[in-house]
Amino acid sequence: MSTVKTHKHAFHFDSADHEYESSKQGVWLFMVTEVLMFGALLMGYMIFKVTMPETARAGAEYLSWQFGAFNTVVLLFSSLTMALGIYYIRLDKRKAAQISLGLTLLCGLIFMCVKYIEYTSKISHGLLPGAMFTNANETVNLPLYFSFYYCLTGLHGLHVLIGMGLIAWIMIRIGKGHYGSNHWTGVEGVGIFWHLVDLVWIYLFPLLYLVE
Amino acid sequence: MSEHHEHHLMSFKTHINVFVALIVLTVVTVLLSSKFGLVDFGKAGLLVALLIATAKAAIVMGWFMHLKYDGMMNRVIFLSSFFFLVLFIFFCLLDILTRINPRL
Numbered sequence: 001m002s003t004v005k006t007h008k009h010a011f012h013f014d015s016a017d018h019e020y021e022s023s024k025q026g027v028w029l030f031m032v033t034e035v036l037m038f039g040a041l042l043m044g045y046m047i048f049k050v051t052m053p054e055t056a057r058a059g060a061e062y063l064s065w066q067f068g069a070f071n072t073v074v075l076l077f078s079s080l081t082m083a084l085g086i087y088y089i090r091l092d093k094r095k096a097a098q099i100s101l102g103l104t105l106l107c108g109l110i111f112m113c114v115k116y117i118e119y120t121s122k123i124s125h126g127l128l129p130g131a132m133f134t135n136a137n138e139t140v141n142l143p144l145y146f147s148f149y150y151c152l153t154g155l156h157g158l159h160v161l162i163g164m165g166l167i168a169w170i171m172i173r174i175g176k177g178h179y180g181s182n183h184w185t186g187v188e189g190v191g192i193f194w195h196l197v198d199l200v201w202i203y204l205f206p207l208l209y210l211v212e
Numbered sequence: 213m214s215e216h217h218e219h220h221l222m223s224f225k226t227h228i229n230v231f232v233a234l235i236v237l238t239v240v241t242v243l244l245s246s247k248f249g250l251v252d253f254g255k256a257g258l259l260v261a262l263l264i265a266t267a268k269a270a271i272v273m274g275w276f277m278h279l280k281y282d283g284m285m286n287r288v289i290f291l292s293s294f295f296f297l298v299l300f301i302f303f304c305l306l307d308i309l310t311r312i313n314p315r316l
Contacts, residue, residue, distance in 0.1 A: 021283070028286045035293040043301055047308050049258075065247055072238050080231040083222075083276045090221055188278075195277045202268045205238075206261035210245035 007183035020185050027189040031196050034159075038200050041155065042207065045148045049211075052141055057212055059145030062127055064118075068209035071114050072201065078107030079198040082167075082191050092181045094174050101171050104194065108164040115157050122146075152204060159197045166190045220281035230275040237268050 088097035126134030133143035
């Protein structure tokens with residue numbers, strides 16, 4: 001491992017602290033748009049649930065809450081290791097930070113594997129969104145349930161994949177000595193994004209898998 | 213980095229405590245759900261699940277996202293999204309629920 005490079009802040013910032021605070025504020029503004037995007041989708045799903053409770057119940061029977069609960073624990077653990085990654089990099093423990101982030105990446109992978117198992121079993125039964133629905137179940141509007149299901153979990157899954165890519169990038173940069181106790185902006189920004197992915201799942205899990 | 217002020221560093225033990233609290237709340241939300249039938253909340257089940265989820269979200273935001281130790285500006289920015297979300301949800305539900313049940 002190379003030694004930690006001293007971070008030189010970009011010319012348009014007064015100081016490294018100014019750069020750190022501005023970057024972080026940008027990430028928070030981005031998170032606002034994420035909350036509003038997922039919030040609108042969840043609202044649509046809740047309206048669907050309230051107006052067509054029978055359809056929502058029929059659709060939810062195809063979901064296994066055990067898979068959902070397992071994935072919840074995996075994501076919560078990944079949030080812990082992500083936060084510990086930031087903790088270690090701020091103490092200049094780069095190896096420990098990389099191991100923590102590696103565990104986060106592994107959790108993301110486990111999450112997506114479970115998602116793959118869930119999706120393939122549904123697809124093989126023709127439980128697809130909208131017009132692609134070919135299952136024999138004739139509950140009124142059931143294809144709409146799966147439109148919501150795939151939109152919500154699919155968009156969330158896409159965020160997990162993007163988050164995994166960002167974590168891998170951060171791990172490489174730590175290896176190159178770009179981050180340490182004097183500069184950890186990137187690690188913190190990716191951390192905030194990863195926790196938001198966790199935040200969305202915290203709402204998705206009970207709303208999709210538990211509530212009848 | 214700390215030319216102007218020190219950035220707060222949360223201890224290892226706090227990280228673990230936060231994680232344990234989140235797992236406990238996850239177990240609670242599963243046990244209180246209709247899957248186990250320990251308690252029957254009926255239609256309020258959705259509300260109970262949302263309340264527990266919000267408690268978990270608050271813990272993640274406060275500690276894991278370091279919002280508890282962050283500046284007031286970032287707190288206001290992020291929490292403003294929830295303010296607008298609540299406005300959105302409130303008026304949508306007002307409309308939809310009074311259509312389903314005009315007596316409301």
